[in-house]
Amino acid sequence: MRLKKENGWKNMAEEKKKEIFEFSNGYKKFLNDSKTEREFVRNGIKVAEENGFVNAENVEKLKAGDKIYYVNREKNLVLVIVGEEEVEKGVNFVVSHIDSPRLDLKQNPLFEDTEFALLRTHYYGGVKKYQWVSIPLALHGTVILEDGKKVDLAIGEDDNDPIFTIPDILPHLSKNAQDDRKAREVIKGEELQLVVGSIPTSIEDKEVKDKVKQAILEKLNSDYGMKEEDFISAEFEVVPAFKAKDLGFDRSMIAGYGHDDRICGYTSLKAILEIEKTPKHTAVCYLADKEEIGSTGSTGLESRYLEFFMSDIMYKLKDNYNDYFLRKCLWNSYALSSDVNGGINPIFKSVHEEQNASKLGYGIVMTKYTGHGGKGASNDADAEYVGMLRKMLNDAGIKWQTGMLGKIDEGGGGTVAKYLAHFGIHTIDAGPALLAMHSPYEVASKFDLFETYRTYKVFYER
Structure with a gap:
């Protein structure tokens, strides 16, 4: 049963472990090279262009299979693969923030x-x-x-x-x-x-x-x-100034600055770059800014930038574009608000309610709601969407878990999810658990990193 969580490392074949460790090496390098949002965007553009994505400003018309990217003031990067279905039938968004405390x-x-x-x-x-x-x-x-x-x-x-x-x-x-x-x-x-x-x-x-x-x-x-x-x-x-390093005698974890939320930014970027076939629905990797201070400003999710680039995509796809198509597209869309959760800290277990808390090494965390106290300022994903994702992950053999951000009334937090849900986009938070979140040296599991990458790739191709 999924209610009984399973450690992902248990009985793992050495070949699989080697694949996870090799994937983690690429992540550590990217994390070391991308300590600010501007650096992440610059490095993201470089790898996007190496994988066939072109600047949307240089494209007048779009068709299924086209790969484009948008840049907003050097602090947002959006990668898009145009799908086979009419875009107003919905888009698959994976939205991460690339700013850190x-x-x-x-x-x-x-x-x-x-x-x-x-x-x-x-x-x-x-x-x-x-x-x-x-x-x-x-x-x-x-x-x-x-x-x-x-x-x-x-x-x-x-x-x-x-x-x-x-x-x-x-x-x-x-x-x-x-x-x-x-x-x-x-x-x-x-x-x-x-x-x-x-x-x-x-x-x-x-x-x-x-x-x-x-x-x-x-x-x-x-x-x-x-x-x-x-x-x-x-x-x-x-x-x-220190570098991301392997943690533990078994090297099962990574200690580094900026896991929140560049671990999701890297995996969502990596996943969309590796999509080979044209997806059924248009896939969008949205790397945002300013989440750590409330998603404010022209580069945060509270801005109108999502509407800007989505309307540009639709305008270049449809000869008879109007605002209704954009509203319909967003209302029919699905999103993973790809952000981290607070894993159980063995030294400070008292702030968690273990039955509903996330753990390192147990796979990606599906967080139905965040918020403060009585779910204040939270998106709360609907049961139908959670059920769809549950089946998607189980069918793909991906290890996943559920998690809350601490005990009720212990504290709380928020993500970009509510700003996506504002448009009617089906939204849930999905990302790995961390120890020492928001510290200068956060801790993540290599297994969770890899399962997060696998989740985003399956979701893009859903």
């Missing part, structure tokens, strides 16, 4: 204090702030210079690069300054300040009071053509 630089970040140059940050998404101190950090971003030139940079990833850090207070002196603080305030938001230098400028200028800050500005100008005002037209993200 992190620290962003403030617009005016650089200052000097006690002969250290520092950068002020603002945390992005739901983080435990104390987890971001005294670890190696890298700086990734894009800056638009005063002359309009665009510069991309990533400092802290190469072995020869410097890294940055936020220094915690030593335990010998923390008694009055920190020890009595609650967990959420062990480090306060304004204390998330990045140390970036300590050597003063060699230029003798009496008007320059902050000598170390001046030296950093000289370095930024020399290496990137930046001046201080350019921070205003920049997007700099502070992310962990």
Whole structure:
């Protein structure tokens, strides 16, 4: 019975295990190379074009079998394979978000204090702030210079690069300054300040009071053509500098930054790239932004971008396009809101109700509803859709489980599901379970990674 969950590694053949491990190696590399949403989109475009997808802007008409992609402000990537059926009969969406909790630089970040140059940050998404101190950090971003030139940079990833850090207070002196603080305030938001230098400028200028800050500005100008005002037209993200690595003596897990939700972004991307035959229904891989702060803005799921690219597809397919066809298409469509769930943590089991909790190594998690308290702010998938997916997964021999995000009233969370359901799209959350979600070093199961990929591929071809 499915109600009795089964560990996916149990009695697994060595050949199957080897396939899973090889698949995981590709994921680790992509995760290391794509620590921001812009980097994920750039790398996604590269592999899409290598697999025959073309930019939709260069296509005037579409037909069954065509492979196209859309890019929205370098933070959304949408891959589409046009199906055999009339598009108004519905589309199969797999929608993942490619932003992750992190620290962003403030617009005016650089200052000097006690002969250290520092950068002020603002945390992005739901983080435990104390987890971001005294670890190696890298700086990734894009800056638009005063002359309009665009510069991309990533400092802290190469072995020869410097890294940055936020220094915690030593335990010998923390008694009055920190020890009595609650967990959420062990480090306060304004204390998330990045140390970036300590050597003063060699230029003798009496008007320059902050000598170390001046030296950093000289370095930024020399290496990137930046001046201080350019921070205003920049997007700099502070992310962990360490790499994704195998975890455990048995190497069954992967520890890394950004599993939430790039583990779903990678598997949904990989799955659509490997579709060989024209699917019955049009398949759409939608990689979105801003989920971690409520899916807001022009690159989040709350925007009208889904309507934009879907209307473009329909316009290029139909000679008599009108808005009714778009509404009908979305209402007849199905979606996997591909996002992660919180697996049972062996150290903190008390926050879970085990009978309805997900576990690492037990396959992809179908989460019928998320939300807070009384299912607040949640999509709740209808029984008919859950039944259809249950049969699809069982027929394909895919290991799956159900899961809730913790005990009732323990906390909660949300995904992009409700924004898809807004259009009438049948929607459910589907993704792997994680340990230490939203931390700088999350943990995922290699088996769950592979079953998630298999699920998305079967769903596209449904």
